[in-house]
Amino acid sequence: MLMWTNQAPQTDSPMVSQNTGPAPPQLFTLENCTSSSRIRAFLRLSRIATDDTIRQHLNEIKPGSCNSYFRTKIAPQWKARQELIQYCESRGAELRHETDQQGSSAQKPDFDLTLDPYVLKEYQRKLESQYSVCQTIENWVENEKGVESIIREQTSNVLNDKCYFNDWMAEFKRLNSQ
Secondary structure, three states, rough: OOOOOOOOOOOOOOOOOOOOOOOHHHOOOHHHHHHOHHHHHHHHHHHOOOOOOOOHHHHHHOOOHHHHHHHHHHHHHHHHHHHHHHHHHHHHHHHHHHHHHOOOOOOOOOOOOOOOOOHHHHHHHHHHHHHHHHHHHHHHHHHHHHHHHHHHHHHHHHHHHHOOOOOOOHHHHHHHHH
16 A cells, blocks of 8 residues: 555665775665665764864874865765765655655545454555654755755864865865866
8 A cells, every 4th residue: 555665675784994985785775765764873983083083094194185185085984985875865855855745635544444444554554654764864964964064164174274275075076076
């Protein structure tokens, strides 16, 4: 009766390392978007490995190496986190659209209440549950986007303190467009 399900392949725990690189592919599932603890763990560890410890890392490099450090260490982590957040944002939008379509009067199934007087109530309960899942995804995605914005701003400020002034956000966008 209801169109979408919360199915995703069961995987082992994602490997989250201190190395830079893309997010583990196991994280890109609907299940991880609806129950975001694994994704949030990756985001937290990625932030710890790069942004939270940037002062210590910058003390170990020469000021002339800032661009290289940004390109090889910071930007890949920013991109990995951005891709995960965007993936869940798009999955949340898809689920919202599907749920809206299911809830529209044109898509509602024709129930025979004489056979089962509770079928309509059950359908409405499942629809409300789907809307709740959509809202959960949308809420944590917006929260993480806000956190990313703050962290990137702080990281840019630290880079500007240690290195020379550069528009690190523009540099990140430029690197992502290549």
